[in-house]
């Protein structure tokens with residue numbers, strides 16, 4: 505692929521998305537669209553904190569403050585991995601210190617490849633265990649592994665992880681974790697309620713990841729194995745990050761096949777832009793994520809810049825529940 509054919513689509517899609525988003529941004533506190541919201545979630549990804557570059561922690565704190573002062577209280581904050589750049593103890597400490605300082609509610613946090621495969625000061629399993637200790641200390645929980653499940657107001661959240669000891673960008677999900685995913689989905693209660701699966705890595709064939717970041721998916725055989733499990737159940741929302749695509753709409757989707765929301769064989773796939781760094785194929789600047797509002801018969805996904813306190817009216821997805 506030539507440099508020109510790579511760069512031009514990125515620049516064009518970014519400009520179009522940026523122009524359309526500027527026209528629709530409205531500053532406001534976080535407030536659900538309707539009063540009868542049942543669950544209100546703030547979701548960000550790829551914060552990439554690095555203790556050697558403290559502005560990223562400050563930047564995360566601004567967004568968490570936005571969630572803390574929401575007009576409609578936020579029930580939980582989700583962070584879908586790449587919490588740090590290198591998973592070193594100092595940066596992991598800085599991430600959890602920032603969370604504690606700015607958000608004292610429920611938090612559902614997943615590890616990413618930069619928190620496991622890219623770790624330089626310890627082995628992968630030591631990094632996973634350090635994360636577990638920090639998460640439990642922060643949330644007052646008792647999870648034993650970095651893949652875990654939790655429930656908030658009757659809604660199930662299942663967090664996946666990389667179990668490899670020698671990965672770089674791609675995860676391994678062993679049989680115990682796949683069985684865990686299946687069992688947790690099977691016991692998630694009523695079919696008409698959404699259940700959330702959080703994985704840093706998107707599945708292959710979703711969000712146009714092969715265009716946005718070639719080979720930037722969960723890989724095989726895990727994509728197929730996870731997909732087969734997800735498709736057994738209704739109202740599954742699979743939330744990922746990793747490929748750093750910006751907010752994008754019809755133009756990016758039709759021209760490049762890159763889209764933050766996909767529905768494939770009944771499963772809903774949502775991919776997050778990078779909060780801490782730049783994104784491509786859509787809006788470029790960081791600070792962005794999604795507000796997910798659950799209602800009795802639908803889920804509303806709304807794009808927001810948590811730093812500038814602005815909604816992006818052009819990027820809103822309504823999913824009817826089955």
Ligand SMILES: [Fe+2]
Pocket residue numbers: 550552586616618746747748778
């Ligand atoms: Fe990342």
